[in-house]
Amino acid sequence: MKKVITILLLLTLIVVFQFCSKKDDTATVLEPVLPSTPYNYVVSYPTHIQVALATNDNTPPDNQLTNDGATLGRVLFYDTKLSKNNTVSCGSCHKQEFAFDDNVQFSKGFEGGFTTRNSMSLLNERFYKNGKMFWDERALTLEKQALQPIQNHIEMGLTLAELETKVKAQSYYPALFQKAFGSTDIDSIKIAKAIAQFERSIVTYQSKYDQVKAGTASFTTLEEQGEQLFLNATGPGGSTNTCATCHAPPMFIKSNAPGFSITDAGDTTGINGVNKFKSGSLRNIGNRVNLFHTGTVSNLTAMLTAGAPGTGTTLIKAHSVAPGDVEKLLAFLNTLTDNTIITEEKFSNPFK
Ligand code: HEC
Ligand code: HEC
Structure with a gap:
């Protein structure tokens, strides 16, 4: 019994x-929540941005930005199904509210492991020369880059075959692929293309800096003094570099920056296998935390007052400025913050 x-x-x-x-x-x-008419990703930019785009756009002829392509890319970017155990998406480490950067020193992957470098902001990726993606500039194009975190054993952990199977298994994808590419066929090449389109749509052009350049606003005295320092003040020790040498306006990117010699004993695998790293865009820098590839500089004020990690070489000194100039540079750099990019629905997570 x-x-x-x-x-x-x-x-x-x-x-x-x-x-x-x-x-x-x-x-x-x-299921992703999407508007019946897609958001507008193909935007007409103000003249100073168009000029920068004319010489720096990394859009390949076979992957032009469309509203339907970026819409699909947005869904893929935020879909945790793109990781082995459905826990992590691109958006987990590239958070909209932090300018598509992470707010921790190292980011957590699908099994709780951590990345070995600080995450990077994905603003204005469209303006980087091909061959310049990642801190060590190892990825050739945005299309090629997109498949790397998916296959990374710490970040998302899938093979390309597993990726294709998982994406095909979701009911919402065939219609999105049909609109974006004219066919319901799904493969990793199209997945990468759509993600790259979404990334290329993330362009900052509505900051105070942009309004000033378009002639619709003016700088305060402090901001104006900060801009002059940024453009003209050279580093100590005979260095001819200004901030703008390595972070060139209007996107504050320098595709072929000399690179920064940083004594980072734990990371000698930077650009060309030495301890030099990419100088990324300073757009929305006031809105980002845990700066540099090490993620050890807590924010912009900390960098300007205490400098960046490394030895006391002349280049490193360029990252800490005279006490009297901190307030000016801070005022100027804060004009680079575009609040629309960190709040707009069209860039946000559609899985709610
Ligand atoms: C677990 C966290 C994590 C996930 C998930 C992740 N990334 Fe990243 N991402 C990083 C880190 C860390 C770096 C810097 C790595 C390096 O340079 O070695 C980076 C760098 C990048 C870069 C280079 C940016 C530049 O300016 O050079 C791009 C582009 C990017 N990620 C896009 C993506 C996309 C697209 C996805 C999803 C398919 C994704 N990431 C998923 C953490 C992550
Ligand atoms: C010689 C080139 C060079 C000069 C000059 C220079 N920078 Fe940089 N900057 C870099 C590089 C390279 C990095 C990334 C280094 C790293 O992470 O190891 C960087 C990183 C930064 C960061 C952190 C960005 C991030 O994504 O984490 C800020 C903020 C910054 N620079 C501001 C400035 C300011 C302000 C000046 C002038 C006072 C300046 N830089 C001068 C090359 C330069």
């Missing part, structure tokens, strides 16, 4: 357990 009761109890438990886990399964199938 006792045996029968135990067996019955066990059976009940199994049924209850299965019922519950089934319920959980359906609860986790999230």
Whole structure:
């Protein structure tokens, strides 16, 4: 009798357990919420941005930006199905509210492992020369780059075959691929193209700096003094570099910056296998935390007052400025913050 009761109890438990886990399964199938007419990603930029784009645009002829392409890219960018255990998406480490950067020193991957370098802001990727992606500039194009975190064993952990199978298995993708590429066929090349289109749409052009350059606003005295320092003040020790040498306006990117010699004993695998790293865009820098490839500089004020990590070479000194200039540079650099990019729905997570 006792045996029968135990067996019955066990059976009940199994049924209850299965019922519950089934319920959980359906609860986790999230569908993206999208507008019936796609958002506008193909924007007409003000003249100073168009001029920069004319010489720096890395858009390849076979992957022009379209509203439907960027819409698909947005869904893929935020879809945790693109990781092995459905926990991590690109947006987990590139958060909209932090200018598509992370707000921690090192980012957490799908199994709780950490990246070995600080995450990077994805603003204005469209303006980097090909061959300049990642801190060590190892990725050739945005299209090629997009598939690397997906296959990275710490970040998302899938093979390309697994990626294609998982994307094909989601009910919402065929229609999105049809609109973006004119066919419901799904493969990793199209996945990469759509993600790259979404990234190329993330352009800052509505900051106070942009309004000043377009002639619709003017700098305060402090901001104006900061801009002059940024453009003209050279580093100590005979260095002819100004901030603008390595962070050139209007996107504050320098595609072929000399690179920064940083004594980072733990990371000698930077650009061309030495401890030099990419100088990324300073757009929205006031809105980002954990700066530099090490993520050890907590924010802009900390950098300007205490300098960046490394030895006391002349170049490193360029990152800490005279006490009297901190306020001016801070005022100027804060004009580079475009608040629309960190709040606009079209760049946000569609899985709500
Ligand atoms: C677990 C965190 C994590 C995830 C997930 C992740 N990234 Fe990143 N991303 C990073 C880190 C860290 C770096 C810098 C790595 C380096 O340079 O070695 C980076 C760098 C990049 C860069 C280079 C930016 C530049 O200016 O050079 C791009 C582009 C990028 N990621 C896009 C993506 C896309 C697209 C996805 C999703 C398919 C993604 N990332 C998923 C952490 C992550
Ligand atoms: C010789 C080139 C060079 C000069 C001059 C220079 N920078 Fe940089 N900057 C870099 C590089 C390279 C990095 C990234 C280094 C790293 O992470 O190891 C960087 C990083 C930064 C960062 C952190 C960005 C991030 O994405 O984490 C800020 C902020 C910054 N620079 C501001 C300035 C300011 C302000 C000046 C002038 C006072 C200046 N820089 C002068 C090359 C330069």
